[in-house]
Amino acid sequence: MKVLIIGSGGREYSIGLALKRDENVSKIYFAPGNGATDELGDNIDISDFSELANFVETHSVDLTIVGPEAPLVDGIVDYFRERNLTIFGPTAAAAQLEGSKIFMKNFLARHNVPTAKYVETDSLDDAVSFIATLDTPIVVKADGLCGGKGVIIAESHDEAKVAAADMLAGSSFGDAGSSIVVEEFLDGYELSVFAICDGKDFVVLPAAQDHKRLLNDDQGPNTGGMGAYAPTPLVDDDIYTKLDERVIKPTLKGMEEEGNPFTGVLFIGVMVVDGEPIILEYNVRFGDPECEALMPLLKSPSSELFYKAAKADLKNAKIEFYDKYAVGVVMASKDYPYKSSPPAEIIIDNIYHEDLEASSHISYAGVSRDEDGKLYAVGGRVLVCVGIGDSIAEARDRAYMLVGQVHFVGKQCRTDIAYQALGGVKV
Numbered sequence: 504m505k506v507l508i509i510g511s512g513g514r515e516y517s518i519g520l521a522l523k524r525d526e527n528v529s530k531i532y533f534a535p536g537n538g539a540t541d542e543l544g545d546n547i548d549i550s551d552f553s554e555l556a557n558f559v560e561t562h563s564v565d566l567t568i569v570g571p572e573a574p575l576v577d578g579i580v581d582y583f584r585e586r587n588l589t590i591f592g593p594t595a596a597a598a599q600l601e602g603s604k605i606f607m608k609n610f611l612a613r614h615n616v617p618t619a620k621y622v623e624t625d626s627l628d629d630a631v632s633f634i635a636t637l638d639t640p641i642v643v644k645a646d647g648l649c650g651g652k653g654v655i656i657a658e659s660h661d662e663a664k665v666a667a668a669d670m671l672a673g674s675s676f677g678d679a680g681s682s683i684v685v686e687e688f689l690d691g692y693e694l695s696v697f698a699i700c701d702g703k704d705f706v707v708l709p710a711a712q713d714h715k716r717l718l719n720d721d722q723g724p725n726t727g728g729m730g731a732y733a734p735t736p737l738v739d740d741d742i743y744t745k746l747d748e749r750v751i752k753p754t755l756k757g758m759e760e761e762g763n764p765f766t767g768v769l770f771i772g773v774m775v776v777d778g779e780p781i782i783l784e785y786n787v788r789f790g791d792p793e794c795e796a797l798m799p800l801l802k803s804p805s806s807e808l809f810y811k812a813a814k815a816d817l818k819n820a821k822i823e824f825y826d827k828y829a830v831g832v833v834m835a836s837k838d839y840p841y842k843s844s845p846p847a848e849i850i851i852d853n854i855y856h857e858d859l860e861a862s863s864h865i866s867y868a869g870v871s872r873d874e875d876g877k878l879y880a881v882g883g884r885v886l887v888c889v890g891i892g893d894s895i896a897e898a899r900d901r902a903y904m905l906v907g908q909v910h911f912v913g914k915q916c917r918t919d920i921a922y923q924a925l926g927g928v929k930v
């Protein structure tokens with residue numbers, strides 16, 4: 504099978520790594536890929552949907568997997584399906600679950616999926632009256648895609664009003680904020696749960712935890728994610744059952760009934776409050792770096808999972824996971840997430856430790872390669888060091904041993920990834 508992966512991050516690199524160890528996969532293409540994905544396959548520099556479809560036809564690509572949300576919201580899946588090409592991801596209409604927080608919240612309300620109490624509005628008066636009814640903190644969200652920066656957690660009623668007014672006036676998030684969601688603050692712990700869906704059936708991956716803040720102890724500004732681990736012991740069978748019955752099944756049934764069956768990755772942002780999973784949001788693709796921690800846990804051939812989901816045939820798939828843990832530690836460049844940093848050469852020590860070589864690896868993201876084959880850190884998040892082990896502590900230790908062997912000027916990483924599962928331990 505030949506597979507095309509759309510995207511250029513560590514997420515797409517890790518999907519590529521999983522496909523690489525799958526005997527059924529003979530060729531991998533990345534569009535556009537990054538400076539390291541050329542180790543796994545061929546990078547092609549195309550973004551136009553019709554040119555991508557032409558490439559897929561002329562190169563007999565069997566399956567296209569879409570990594571990021573933007574092409575999904577822009578309708579790449581609709582376009583490929585019109586041309587009878589097999590693609591894994593939701594249609595533009597189904598991608599509204601991520602593209603519009605108002606669509607998502609109203610959908611959850613229509614189908615009785617538990618979510619924070621809210622109003623959605625384009626009127627400041629409505630927002631202000633609802634804010635007055637809430638205790639602090641208060642959450643104000645822009646409706647549209649804001650690259651993970653469209654949410655304000657206001658500590659006072661006044662701050663919430665100012666955030667709502669700024670969003671509605673278009674001064675903070677442009678058009679994405681012309682309508683907003685105001686909602687109650689949920690106090691609990693957060694999980695990332697991923698369901699691979701084929702429209703009707705689904706496979707739930709081991710639950711993961713992301714670390715959004717730049718610095719240890721969840722301090723500093725929000726980032727795209729500084730590390731992740733899976734499975735997290737913060738989820739028990741009871742929570743998985745509640746997620747299946749109260750969240751995933753009604754969501755797939757509701758999307759189908761409304762004429763938008765959901766195929767692809769349903770990324771469920773969950774807050775567990777007093778043992779009850781409450782939905783913060785949906786995304787329609789893998790989280791990054793959660794994907795880098797989840798892909799190595801997949802025991803079944805990854806092409807089977809993605810291909811069968813794209814073909815609406817998951818009920819005939821038997822998907823298994825290793826009984827292991829994975830921890831991914833993001834190494835970012837010096838000025839992340841504030842501004843871009845100058846390119847810095849990446850040097851990796853020889854990995855001589857047998858254990859380490861077999862049970863850790865790097866997923867590359869913001870890197871480029873020069874003519875001599877040298878790798879340079881060029882992006883915000885440069886790479887993810889992933890450790891695999893029989894316990895979270897073992898996986899974490901292996902990830903950090905690898906971190907210690909990777910060098911570039913200005914590198915930064917958190918030293919407490921997975922701390923919530925390890926009773927607060929830092930390296």
Ligand SMILES: Nc1ncnc2c1ncn2[C@@H]1O[C@H](COP(=O)(O)OP(=O)(O)O)[C@@H](O)[C@H]1O
Nearest residue numbers: 619642651652653654686687688689772783784
């Ligand atoms: N109702 C809420 N209560 C508490 N925290 C929230 C709430 N909504 C969002 N958050 C926090 O803000 C983060 C971002 O919100 P989210 O809805 O996931 O939007 P996005 O990922 O698009 O920025 C969440 O990961 C969570 O930490």
Ligand SMILES: [Mg+2]
Nearest residue numbers: 651772784786
């Ligand atoms: Mg989110």
